Structures are given as C-alpha cells and as structure tokens.
Amino acid sequence: MLRVRGTTYHFRRIVPPALRAALNRREIWVSLKTGYQNEARKKASLLHARTTELVHAGPFCTG
Numbered sequence: 001m002l003r004v005r006g007t008t009y010h011f012r013r014i015v016p017p018a019l020r021a022a023l024n025r026r027e028i029w030v031s032l033k034t035g036y037q038n039e040a041r042k043k044a045s046l047l048h049a050r051t052t053e054l055v056h057a058g059p060f061c062t063g
Helices: 017-023 037-057
Strands: 002-005 008-014 027-031
Touching: 002 037, 008 037
Parallel strands: none
Antiparallel strands: 002 008, 008 027
16 A cells, blocks of 8 residues: 655555564555655555565464
8 A cells, every 4th residue: 555654655564464573564555655646656565465475475474
C-alpha cells in the first residue's frame, strides 16, 4: 500500500499473523525516497512482489 508522509511516499504492508512473532512487527514501512507518485508506484510494486515472495518462501509458509 502506498502512503504519503509529508512529501515522501512510503510503502506499507501488513505482516501476516504467522510471521509477526518472528519479525516482532505488525507492519512494514519503507520510505520510497521519492515525492513522485509514478516513481513511487513502480518502487512499491517491486517491494510488494519481493515481500510476497519472502512470505511464501519462508519457513512459516503453509502452502
């Protein structure tokens, strides 16, 4: 999910319940270091794909 804080876009993703204890986090926030929406969307898309990959490939994957 894309969020704006001030003039900078950030990527936000909820951590699945099964991973929360291991990561000690409920959500992931990453600065995309840009104020441009189109650039932020591209970066957020890459981060979403990467975090999805990690969640499904991790030791907590049930599928």
